[in-house]
Amino acid sequence: MSDSIAEPLSFVCAPAIAAKDRIVLGHGSGGRLSAELLRDVFLPMFSNPILDRMDDQAVLEIGGSRLAFTTDSFVVQPLFFPGGDIGSLAVHGTVNDLAMGGARPLFLSVAFILEEGLPTETLRRIVASMTEASAAAGVSIVTGDTKVVERGKGDGVFINTTGIGIVPEGVSLSANQARPGDRVLLSGSIGDHGIAILARREGLEFDAEIVSDSAPLHEMVAAMLGVSTQGAASGQIRCLRDPTRGGLSSSLNEIASQSGVSIQLEETAIPIRDEVKGACELLGFDPLYVANEGKLVAIVAPEAADAVLDAMRHDQRGADAQIIGTVGGRIGAGRARVTLRTAFGSTRIVDLLAGDQLPRIC
Numbered sequence: 525m526s527d528s529i530a531e532p533l534s535f536v537c538a539p540a541i542a543a544k545d546r547i548v549l550g551h552g553s554g555g556r557l558s559a560e561l562l563r564d565v566f567l568p569m570f571s572n573p574i575l576d577r578m579d580d581q582a583v584l585e586i587g588g589s590r591l592a593f594t595t596d597s598f599v600v601q602p603l604f605f606p607g608g609d610i611g612s613l614a615v616h617g618t619v620n621d622l623a624m625g626g627a628r629p630l631f632l633s634v635a636f637i638l639e640e641g642l643p644t645e646t647l648r649r650i651v652a653s654m655t656e657a658s659a660a661a662g663v664s665i666v667t668g669d670t671k672v673v674e675r676g677k678g679d680g681v682f683i684n685t686t687g688i689g690i691v692p693e694g695v696s697l698s699a700n701q702a703r704p705g706d707r708v709l710l711s712g713s714i715g716d717h718g719i720a721i722l723a724r725r726e727g728l729e730f731d732a733e734i735v736s737d738s739a740p741l742h743e744m745v746a747a748m749l750g751v752s753t754q755g756a757a758s759g760q761i762r763c764l765r766d767p768t769r770g771g772l773s774s775s776l777n778e779i780a781s782q783s784g785v786s787i788q789l790e791e792t793a794i795p796i797r798d799e800v801k802g803a804c805e806l807l808g809f810d811p812l813y814v815a816n817e818g819k820l821v822a823i824v825a826p827e828a829a830d831a832v833l834d835a836m837r838h839d840q841r842g843a844d845a846q847i848i849g850t851v852g853g854r855i856g857a858g859r860a861r862v863t864l865r866t867a868f869g870s871t872r873i874v875d876l877l878a879g880d881q882l883p884r885i886c
Contacts, residue, residue: 554769592627607736611653627689639678737818760828780860
């Protein structure tokens with residue numbers, strides 16, 4: 525790492541224990557505080573059979589078709605970072621949420637909240653990036669909205685996107701379907717996006733530039749499901765998740781909780797780039813909790829794991845895919861236990877973080 529940093533770093537982290545009567549940054553972390561906010565505020569009011577599945581998208585039966593429907597908001601800071609920007613990130617994040625339900629993404633809506641004083645050229649760059657990303661992903665932006673807030677109220681630009689896709693016949697994925705003996709597959713190295721954001725935000729320089737992994741994953745998912753290739757693994761994939769906020773840990777804890785199972789991971793099998801590992805060690809971060817925007821985790825029946833892994837590795841987004849663990853025994857609905865066998869042979873619990881290591885990363 526370069527020694528050219530003149531000022532001490534100042535990270536903003538959410539407190540581990542939040543006041544019950546107000547919102548803190550950690551409520552947006554994807555960790556324990558986020559789960560509590562959903563459980564205590566949103567789900568009691570909005571509860572219905574579709575929402576209660578708590579997947580990255582809702583799958584709706586309409587007119588004989590199965591539509592996947594998702595929405596997401598993007599508040600990343602800085603707006604531009606190595607490997608992407610808020611515009612391409614918004615497209616990729618929404619496409620991937622649809623893909624995690626096995627859907628073929630089709631259409632997006634985009635809503636902009638702009639802060640007074642935002643340079644028009646900055647907005648043009650973001651819109652151009654979204655145009656390029658949506659064209660590359662094969663989706664169309666078909667509707668949207670724009671609002672402007674007073675100077676100092678919007679941090680430049682916030683983006684909300686909604687996506688619609690078609691779920692092929694025979695595909696049914698959900699976080700409540702993990703079974704004992706299933707294998708845990710990861711499509712590639714973790715932590716790239718979160719550390720790329722941090723490095724740009726804090727002015728950090730490393731010997732090798734760390735670049736966000738932001739990318740669309742729907743084509744790889746189609747291959748995994750045997751939709752675009754006649755693979756034998758279709759129907760044996762239980763669940764897909766993209767480990768964004770809260771990283772790999774949050775995604776696996778959510779799956780374990782919804783399925784009521786334990787999950788055992790092998791540390792030596794989890795791919796992490798040397799530069800990301802070094803940055804995490806230097807800064808005191810655990811890469812299992814760092815956000816990703818171009819990776820997925822799959823829970824797959826043991827007899828299909830090798831076929832699915834092969835399909836992943838044939839896509840450039842999954843070239844470094846690995847089997848990183850196994851689903852253990854059932855421990856009861858709503859309960860989760862994720863453990864990691866370390867390189868030294870010991871075992872540690874991989875729990876949800878209370879707050880957020882890196883706020884504002886997506």
